[in-house]
Amino acid sequence: MATVGVVARFTVQPDKADEFARVVNEGIVAPSQSEPGCIRYELWRDNEDAASFAMVEEWESDDALNAHLAGTRTREGGPSLGDYLAAPPELRRFSKTA
Numbered sequence: 001m002a003t004v005g006v007v008a009r010f011t012v013q014p015d016k017a018d019e020f021a022r023v024v025n026e027g028i029v030a031p032s033q034s035e036p037g038c039i040r041y042e043l044w045r046d047n048e049d050a051a052s053f054a055m056v057e058e059w060e061s062d063d064a065l066n067a068h069l070a071g072t073r074t075r076e077g078g079p080s081l082g083d084y085l086a087a088p089p090e091l092r093r094f095s096k097t098a
Contacts, residue, residue, distance in 0.1 A: 001060050002095055002096055003039060003059060003060055003096060004058070004060075004061060004062050004064075004065050004093060004095065005056075005057065005058050005059075005067070005095070005096070006055070006057040006059070006065065006091065006092070006093055006094070007008040007054055007056055007057075007058075007091075007092050007096035008055040008060075008089055008090065008092075009053070009054050009055075009057070009058075009079075009089060009090040009091075010053040010054070010055070010056065010084075010085060010089050011051060011052055011053070011086045011087040012051045012052070012053060012084050012085060012086055013051065013084060013085070013086045014025045014050070014052040016050045016083070016084045017045075017050050017053075017084075020042065020047060020053070020081070020084040021043060021053070022092075023058070023081075023084070024043050024053075024055075025043055026028075026082065028043075028045050029041055029042065029055075032057075032068065033088070035067075035068055035070070035071070036064060036067070037059050037061060037064020037065070038057070038058075038059060038060075038061070038064070038068070039058040039059060039060060040057060040058040041055075041056075041057050041058075042055070042056050042058065043055055043056075044056055048092075051086065055060070065093075076092070076098045077078070081086070086088070
């Protein structure tokens with residue numbers, strides 16, 4: 001069965017970038033890594049633009065990803081990111097080609 005990848009891009013207000021990284025790593029990344037079906041869940045920071053981030057995820061299946069997205073923490077319990085963002089996030093799902 002093919003895994004499912006997700007890349008979410010975030011452009012953050014520059015003066016809030018360090019706090020964004022801390023809040024996301026503690027409140028979203030760490031708990032999500034222990035969810036059933038999670039293979040990888042990481043926050044990456046752009047080397048040239050410190051206010052640009054990418055969340056890189058890999059899930060065992062669409063069902064596992066959909067369960068994560070439907071979970072209480074994702075919908076309600078996770079930290080609110082709106083106060084940090086300078087632009088709407090971009091979210092894309094990917095499938096491995098080989």
